[in-house]
Amino acid sequence: MALHLVPLGFVTLSLLLPASALAQGARASSPVELARQAERLKPGEWVWAPEISPQGPVLVTVDLSAQTATVYRNGVRIGVTTVSSGKAGHETPTGVFTILQKDPHHRSSTYNNAPMPYQERLTWDGVALHAGGLPGYPESHGCVHLPLEFSKLLFGTTRLGGTVIVSGRAGALVGGASAGVLEPEGGSRGPHVPLAPDESYRWQPELSPSGPLTITLSRSDGRAIVMRNGIEIGRARVTLPDQSFETHVLTYVAGGAGTEPHWAYVAVPGHEGDEGRPLDMSVADKARMPEAFRKAVLGAIVPGTTMLVTQAPVLPASSGGKLTVLASEAAK
Incomplete structure (x- = not known):
């Protein structure tokens, strides 16, 4: 045996x-x-x-x-x-x-x-x-x-x-009304250093020289927050267009044979039909932000970069619940 x-x-x-x-x-x-x-x-x-x-x-x-x-x-x-x-x-x-x-x-x-x-x-x-x-x-x-x-x-x-x-939201009916791509529901957050009144953007890539990049765009707050390997390296004041840029998640995909790297939508609650669809760059071009910040972010984007565009607030001064953005406080 x-x-x-x-x-x-x-x-x-x-x-x-x-x-x-x-x-x-x-x-x-x-x-x-x-x-x-x-x-x-x-x-x-x-x-x-x-x-x-x-x-x-x-x-x-x-x-x-x-x-x-x-x-x-x-x-x-x-x-x-x-x-x-x-x-x-x-x-x-x-x-x-x-x-x-x-x-x-x-x-x-x-x-x-x-x-x-x-x-x-x-x-x-x-x-x-x-x-x-x-x-x-x-x-x-x-x-x-x-x-x-x-x-x-x-x-x-x-x-x-x-x-x-x-x-999503546990207990919500599948296929029912979505609570939004990312419903703001508390959770711990990393430290917040607001932009000064005369500061349109901040870019500090040296704080985290390498690692996965995530860009969060909040239309309600008019802010872009860039995190690399869980550490904030930049933020800026932004204005987003109303159409198409409501609540979406995208990932930057490496190009295959005969194709260039591009942004593609990820299917999340309320947007299941988005999966794999390329971003319409004519819509993306309508986002307004400091040109120096735009160039810096474009230079940092690599395949695997994730971008979230949301209505949810991300600033502590905003009313209502806040979106958890890469909860990455220093290790205790």
Whole structure:
């Protein structure tokens, strides 16, 4: 009789995690097959198709309304999974986050040393992606639970500083009215240094010389905020056009054979039909900002850069809730 040896660590983990966290997934080999399987996922299920786009920058989006997460590589969807986000009183914050830390063997310092396999930290106050229970509804204390095998695949695909977008609202009807691409819902934020009254922009790329770039444009505040590797390197006063630039997420895609690098829309709640559509540059050209700031940002953009255009406020002086933009306070 053959003897199969299993590492003790995995046996222990298997006993501690709910059975739903160990659910099997499916592989796909084409965008059509992935889409077909993604449409009928049940709690704990996932589909993974890395061969569709084998190289390029990675972007992860989490839809709290649908309790799903989607992985894009070079602007192409390569994976979809069901998730379980924060329950009432512990809601997962929405916003644009960076992966601050990765630890495949992490354990909670707050909840009885509970295992959090393949943890990818989004905030220093405890919100992360990791393997966990998947009952089909929000049940975590704020983290985003993933199937164990999917969390392992995702862990091997992302890198520190990568962008994760959390949007929607847990408990909202899927297909119902969207709460906006990113509903402002509190959460910790990085330090805010406002522009002086006579200051139209600030550009300090030396604060973070390398890493993933994220640009947030807030129409309600008239501000652009640029983060690199989770650290703010620039902000400016901007004016955005009314049409098309309401609430969207875009990623800068590396050009393929015969194509140039370009901005492409990412599908998020309320804008599912956007996926893969190139940005109309005639609309983008109507955005007004200091010319020196525009040139500096254009020089920093590389494939994988993410841009969020939103109505949500980002300034502390704004009324109402604020959008979480890359919660990346100094490590405690």
